[in-house]
Amino acid sequence: MKKIIFICMIATMLFACKSSSSTTASTEAPTLSTKLDKSTQVAIKGNWVLTNVSYPGSDYIKVNSFDLADSKCFIGSTWNFISNNNKGTMTLTAPSCTAFTSPIVWSINSQGLFVLKIVNPGTKSKNVKEGYLLKVAGLSDNSFQLIDNINVGGQVKDVTYQFQRAN
Numbered sequence: 522m523k524k525i526i527f528i529c530m531i532a533t534m535l536f537a538c539k540s541s542s543s544t545t546a547s548t549e550a551p552t553l554s555t556k557l558d559k560s561t562q563v564a565i566k567g568n569w570v571l572t573n574v575s576y577p578g579s580d581y582i583k584v585n586s587f588d589l590a591d592s593k594c595f596i597g598s599t600w601n602f603i604s605n606n607n608k609g610t611m612t613l614t615a616p617s618c619t620a621f622t623s624p625i626v627w628s629i630n631s632q633g634l635f636v637l638k639i640v641n642p643g644t645k646s647k648n649v650k651e652g653y654l655l656k657v658a659g660l661s662d663n664s665f666q667l668i669d670n671i672n673v674g675g676q677v678k679d680v681t682y683q684f685q686r687a688n
Contacts, residue, residue: 558629559604564660565629566604568687571595576671576680584671584680587639587653592680594618599687602627608646611639626652633657635667655682662686 574592576584584592594615601609607628613621624640626649638652655667658681667682 558631558633561629561633561657561660562602562604562607564662565602565657565665567602569600569602569665569684570687571598571600571682572685573683574680575683577678578673582673586669586680586682587637589613589621589639590618595682600625600684629657 574584574586574595576582576592579592586592586595590613594613594617597615598611598613600611603609607626609625609627611621611623611625613619623642624646626638626640626646628636630636633656635655635657636652637655638646638649640646640649653669655669658666658668663686665684667684669680669682670677671680672678
């Protein structure tokens with residue numbers, strides 16, 4: 522019975538996540554561990570502001586981040602990460618963009634991949650089957666980065682989301 526539950530957990534992780542960019546071509550998912558990196562999760566807990574989004578060709582290419590809005594609309598957004606229950610919120614407030622607030626479910630697996638699920642209103646977080654995998658980089662007491670991949674003309678490019686701890 523334990524083996525069946527373990528296999529179901531792995532299958533859920535493999536099929537529940539997708540790339541954050543709607544322009545990213547479908548690629549084979551990496552093998553994911555169901556074990557969480559608790560120390561990194563605790564380091565990220567708290568309130569953060571997304572201060573910058575950068576990627577090669579950003580002057581010419583628009584990236585639709587997390588299938589929600591143009592990546593530039595995320596600059597200035599506020600994020601809250603609660604590490605003991607892996608929940609939180611994200612709020613977009615850029616003046617020239619549509620305001621958006623949503624609960625999120627998140628975790629960091631033992632391979633350093635940040636798993637993000639955006640919970641739509643009226644949906645229970647356990648029923649959210651799709652999400653996004655990003656790499657965690659540059660983690661310090663006051664900043665960190667989430668890095669996504671997009672496909673531009675057949676080449677994979679990094680989209681870097683820079684976070685600063687809110688005061």
